[in-house]
Amino acid sequence: MINGRGSAVAFDHVSKSFGTKQVLHDVSFDVRAGEALCVLGRSGTGKSVTLKLIVSLIKPDQGKIWVEQDEITHLAESELSRVRRKMGFLFQDAALFDSLTLYENLALPLLRLTGKSQEEADLIIDKVLHQVGLAGDKKTMPSELSGGMRKRAGLARALVLEPKILLADEPSSGLDRITSSEIDDLLLMQKQEHNTALIVVTHDVRGAKRLGDRIVVLDKGRLIADGSFGQIEHSDSEVARNLVTE
Amino acid sequence: MENRNASIGLFVIGGLLLFGIGMFVVGDRHQAFAHHTEYYSEFVNLAGLAKGAKVRVAGMDAGQVLAIAVPNSPSSRFRVKWRIDARLRGLVRSDSIVTIGTEGIVGGTYLSVRPGSAQAVEAEALASIPSQEPTELADLLARGNGLLGDADGMLKTVGGKLSVALDGITTTVSNANDVVVNLKRGHGTAGMLLSDDELANHIRRTVTTATTDVQDIVADLKAGRGPAGMILRDEALASRIRETINNAQQATADLGHASRQADALVSDLNSRRIPTKAAELMDSLNDSARQVRQISAEMNKPDRFGMSPGVNIRESLTNANTATANLADATEALKHNFLTRGFFKRRGYYNLSEISPDQYRKDRAFTDPQNHRVWLSGPELFQSGSNGEELSAKGIALLNAALTENGDPIVESPVVIEGYWNGDAPADQLRRSRSRAMLVREYLQARFQLDPRNVGIVPLKNAPPKGMQRATWDGICIVVVRRG
Amino acid sequence: MSNVFEIAGDVSVFGFRAVTSLFRRPFEGEQIQRQLAEIGSKSLPLVIASGFALGAVLTLHTRSTLVTFGATAWIPTVQALAFFLEIGPLVTGLLVAGRVGSGIGAVLSNMRATEQIDAIESLSIDSFKFLVVPRIVACTLALPLLTLFLDFSGLLGGFLSEYASSRLSFRLYISRSFASFEWSNFYAPTLKTAVFGFIIGTISSFLGYKTNEGAQGVGRAATTSVVASSLLIILVDVFLIKFIFFIFPESAL
Numbered sequence: 001m002i003n004g005r006g007s008a009v010a011f012d013h014v015s016k017s018f019g020t021k022q023v024l025h026d027v028s029f030d031v032r033a034g035e036a037l038c039v040l041g042r043s044g045t046g047k048s049v050t051l052k053l054i055v056s057l058i059k060p061d062q063g064k065i066w067v068e069q070d071e072i073t074h075l076a077e078s079e080l081s082r083v084r085r086k087m088g089f090l091f092q093d094a095a096l097f098d099s100l101t102l103y104e105n106l107a108l109p110l111l112r113l114t115g116k117s118q119e120e121a122d123l124i125i126d127k128v129l130h131q132v133g134l135a136g137d138k139k140t141m142p143s144e145l146s147g148g149m150r151k152r153a154g155l156a157r158a159l160v161l162e163p164k165i166l167l168a169d170e171p172s173s174g175l176d177r178i179t180s181s182e183i184d185d186l187l188l189m190q191k192q193e194h195n196t197a198l199i200v201v202t203h204d205v206r207g208a209k210r211l212g213d214r215i216v217v218l219d220k221g222r223l224i225a226d227g228s229f230g231q232i233e234h235s236d237s238e239v240a241r242n243l244v245t246e
Numbered sequence: 247m248e249n250r251n252a253s254i255g256l257f258v259i260g261g262l263l264l265f266g267i268g269m270f271v272v273g274d275r276h277q278a279f280a281h282h283t284e285y286y287s288e289f290v291n292l293a294g295l296a297k298g299a300k301v302r303v304a305g306m307d308a309g310q311v312l313a314i315a316v317p318n319s320p321s322s323r324f325r326v327k328w329r330i331d332a333r334l335r336g337l338v339r340s341d342s343i344v345t346i347g348t349e350g351i352v353g354g355t356y357l358s359v360r361p362g363s364a365q366a367v368e369a370e371a372l373a374s375i376p377s378q379e380p381t382e383l384a385d386l387l388a389r390g391n392g393l394l395g396d397a398d399g400m401l402k403t404v405g406g407k408l409s410v411a412l413d414g415i416t417t418t419v420s421n422a423n424d425v426v427v428n429l430k431r432g433h434g435t436a437g438m439l440l441s442d443d444e445l446a447n448h449i450r451r452t453v454t455t456a457t458t459d460v461q462d463i464v465a466d467l468k469a470g471r472g473p474a475g476m477i478l479r480d481e482a483l484a485s486r487i488r489e490t491i492n493n494a495q496q497a498t499a500d501l502g503h504a505s506r507q508a509d510a511l512v513s514d515l516n517s518r519r520i521p522t523k524a525a526e527l528m529d530s531l532n533d534s535a536r537q538v539r540q541i542s543a544e545m546n547k548p549d550r551f552g553m554s555p556g557v558n559i560r561e562s563l564t565n566a567n568t569a570t571a572n573l574a575d576a577t578e579a580l581k582h583n584f585l586t587r588g589f590f591k592r593r594g595y596y597n598l599s600e601i602s603p604d605q606y607r608k609d610r611a612f613t614d615p616q617n618h619r620v621w622l623s624g625p626e627l628f629q630s631g632s633n634g635e636e637l638s639a640k641g642i643a644l645l646n647a648a649l650t651e652n653g654d655p656i657v658e659s660p661v662v663i664e665g666y667w668n669g670d671a672p673a674d675q676l677r678r679s680r681s682r683a684m685l686v687r688e689y690l691q692a693r694f695q696l697d698p699r700n701v702g703i704v705p706l707k708n709a710p711p712k713g714m715q716r717a718t719w720d721g722i723c724i725v726v727v728r729r730g
Numbered sequence: 731m732s733n734v735f736e737i738a739g740d741v742s743v744f745g746f747r748a749v750t751s752l753f754r755r756p757f758e759g760e761q762i763q764r765q766l767a768e769i770g771s772k773s774l775p776l777v778i779a780s781g782f783a784l785g786a787v788l789t790l791h792t793r794s795t796l797v798t799f800g801a802t803a804w805i806p807t808v809q810a811l812a813f814f815l816e817i818g819p820l821v822t823g824l825l826v827a828g829r830v831g832s833g834i835g836a837v838l839s840n841m842r843a844t845e846q847i848d849a850i851e852s853l854s855i856d857s858f859k860f861l862v863v864p865r866i867v868a869c870t871l872a873l874p875l876l877t878l879f880l881d882f883s884g885l886l887g888g889f890l891s892e893y894a895s896s897r898l899s900f901r902l903y904i905s906r907s908f909a910s911f912e913w914s915n916f917y918a919p920t921l922k923t924a925v926f927g928f929i930i931g932t933i934s935s936f937l938g939y940k941t942n943e944g945a946q947g948v949g950r951a952a953t954t955s956v957v958a959s960s961l962l963i964i965l966v967d968v969f970l971i972k973f974i975f976f977i978f979p980e981s982a983l
């Protein structure tokens with residue numbers, strides 16, 4: 001579970017609590033480059049917290065978190081931004097900047113964090129927006145987008161930097177089946193073409209089955225199951241079994 | 247994006263512009279961008295004068311008080327440092343007098359610098375300019391009233407209750423009486439008191455100051471400005487002024503009377519051949535008496551245009567009456583004032599002496615055929631006098647006729663006096679036509695009490711503006727400018 | 731009570747951090763411009779209209795009082811001194827606290843609630859420099875300028891109201907307006923509003939940035955921003971007036 005085996009992300013006995021409320025208990029898992037990990041669990045069990053720990057928006061109380069070679073829990077801010085550059089994050093509610101147009105939402109990270117020229121950036125943005133099916137909405141403000149469109153826009157923003165690690169918090173919630181399988185295709189393609197490591201929090205069992213090379217199940221802050229979809233289906237834990245049966 | 251930058255630009259540039267304007271208008275007052283000359287003056291009583299107060303030279307706002315050093319013992323005085331625009335330093339002479347004035351009843355105090363005489367040397371920068379202790383407005387009025395009342399009383403009952411201002415005269419006269427009495431009785435020693443030159447000077451100064459003060463009030467009344475303008479708003483004050491001026495006439499007569507008495511007294515003494523010691527005393531008494539006489543004679547002397555002070559004062563009173571009546575309806579008067587004032591200024595000239603004849607000829611306002619014009623020929627108006635041309639008696643009659651024929655408008659409208667001289671020497675044309683216009687202006691202003699700001703002159707050599715049906719002219723044309 | 735001191739301490743640290751990080755790269759010029767447009771340019775109509783109305787009304791009041799004393803000639807002077815010394819700075823401060831302070835509080839707390847601030851951080855952008863510093867800078871720069879707009883529109887309002895009743899000429903009005911002005915009467919009160927701007931920016935950014943209470947926290951942050959910055963402006967004004975008198979003794983009336 002420790003660095004050196006080519007993990008893209010690794011949790012090593014991580015615990016986190018907010019005040020008196022313990023959210024994560026001693027969680028350990030790892031994801032290799034090019035591997036897709038689906039995180040399942042009931043609402044409020046700490047899935048989003050897990051993702052935020054990976055980008056270091058939250059610091060763990062105990063344990064270590066590895067992103068490739070770096071142990072990020074004690075990194076300085078400047079080092080941290082180098083690490084963050086490798087990751088794309090799709091927030092649960094998309095978290096688009098609502099004072100900026102869709103185009104500016106994507107241009108902001110591209111122009112600020114890469115040395116790309118305006119023209120190169122335009123090309124990339126066009127391509128990514130086309131992939132998520134929002135090519136015609138460049139000038140739209142986030143408040144004018146539907147919930148599903150926002151989610152896709154958020155995904156576009158996460159993809160625009162071509163991350164080596166893609167963290168997605170419920171990418172398909174609020175989407176119809178056709179669109180959500182399109183999103184899954186997109187994620188799969190990303191994984192295959194760029195050898196991206198995917199960590200996807202989802203409630204969509206079909207998606208998890210298609211997407212996930214491995215599944216971990218969180219319950220009340222503890223990791224109760226870790227394995228392939230088939231293994232979870234036959235897990236000892238009833239919660240885990242219930243979560244993956246449609 | 248473009249739009250946003252434009253709005254930021256508008257905001258920032260607009261704001262900075264306002265800052266600049268602010269600095270400019272505040273600075274304008276401080277004349278921060280002009281050259282200054284600094285002086286000192288000392289006062290026992292500051293009468294509320296403070297740092298930053300205005301300094302006026304000959305009535306013009308010229309600078310401000312920079313600092314006031316506080317005296318450290320009762321014997322020393324407040325040392326006031328003030329500065330004026332360097333362009334006005336030519337007016338500040340070694341014999342200039344600095345006083346502290348008040349801008350009306352609720353106005354602030356300012357430092358007033360009276361221009362010195364042309365003979366005196368120009369005061370050095372940082373020099374100490376002589377000062378006169380402030381006459382506060384209330385003081386002035388009280389003193390004016392007191393002076394006259396006391397002069398009256400003094401002449402009737404020597405040794406009555408007298409004001410500070412008249413102490414000098416009173417003492418002298420009562421002393422004179424004593425001297426006479428004592429001399430008659432053969433007690434020569436009482437006359438010692440009179441050997442004091444300073445006393446004589448004091449009398450002169452006191453009487454002069456009082457006279458000047460009254461004159462100042464009258465002048466201000468005529469011009470409708472200054473403290474007098476303020477006073478006019480107040481019926482009670484106005485009537486006090488009227489009283490004061492009435493008293494002034496009375497006092498003038500009384501002073502004449504007094505000097506005659508003093509004269510008689512002296513000749514009486516002289517005729518009795520007093521010993522030498524007494525003769526010396528008499529010299530100085532004689533001197534004071536002569537001065538008193540001279541002053542009263544001066545006060546009684548008619549002014550340059552043949553109007554006696556009595557007439558002058560009466561006219562001022564009429565004006566004061568009219569003004570007071572007008573001011574009873576304050577808004578009406580204000581409106582009136584603002585409509586007439588600064589007609590020329592609005593047209594971009596501070597006065598017409600700054601406008602060139604060419605400019606004048608081009609300005610529609612002056613060449614407008616609707617303007618009322620009076621053409622008066624030179625030979626009829628002028629006669630040659632001791633120093634160049636002067637108005638002849640016939641000329642004065644002509645001017646009076648010309649202006650009264652036209653009724654009131656002359657008093658209310660801007661008036662321009664065009665001067666013409668059609669002599670042989672072209673070099674003289676400008677100068678001579680100008681001096682003619684100036685002569686007429688002076689007369690008209692004095693005779694009809696026209697607001698100086700509304701009377702302009704322009705020397706036009708010998709050529710009237712186009713469209714006047716005159717190719718050349720020799721004399722004067724009075725133009726009553728139509729407003730609008 | 732200790733809570734008040736704790737918050738005061740937090741706000742001070744927050745403001746201090748803003749000042750120090752202003753001088754570190756990146757300078758976020760683009761964001762400063764954006765905020766300057768939002769805070770400055772868009773406040774102009776409000777500020778100008780208020781100044782104008784206030785100037786006109788104030789003249790009507792001072793007029794009726796001064797007429798009693800026969801001191802109508804002092805109306806412009808009184809008006810200008812009142813505006814440039816106190817009314818302009820304070821009213822602009824309060825107007826901007828109302829319009830901009832609530833806006834900053836609401837926008838930032840909403841960004842916090844909807845994870846936009848997290849998103850910015852996850853992009854390795856310093857959200858403090860990106861969101862907070864430009865707002866504080868823009869407030870600090872905009873307030874003196876807005877104050878000038880309010881001062882001068884007040885003067886204009888005063889003039890028109892005076893013109894309506896006495897036909898006073900504009901030149902005379904202006905020259906009487908500044909008749910008893912010292913330099914420091916003009917720039918000291920104007921520049922002191924930069925402090926007001928800093929207060930508005932810091933307090934409302936602090937409340938917005940630190941609030942993390944979802945949707946209802948947004949409204950609270952907005953309201954608290956206005957109340958806290960208005961109160962503090964008035965309080966600080968008292969000290970600044972004393973301070974200005976101390977530095978420029980001649981500015982005292």
Ligand SMILES: Nc1ncnc2c1ncn2[C@@H]1O[C@H](COP(=O)(O)OP(=O)(O)OP(=O)(O)O)[C@@H](O)[C@H]1O
Pocket residue numbers: 018023041042043044045046047048049050092
């Ligand atoms: N910043 C925070 N401060 C305090 N408590 C927090 C914070 N973030 C999360 N929590 C708490 O941690 C717990 C886990 O939250 P988390 O958002 O990870 O749930 P989740 O598994 O993503 O649920 P869902 O599927 O509904 O999104 C919740 O009880 C939440 O109240």
Ligand SMILES: [Mg+2]
Pocket residue numbers: 047048049092169
């Ligand atoms: Mg969640």
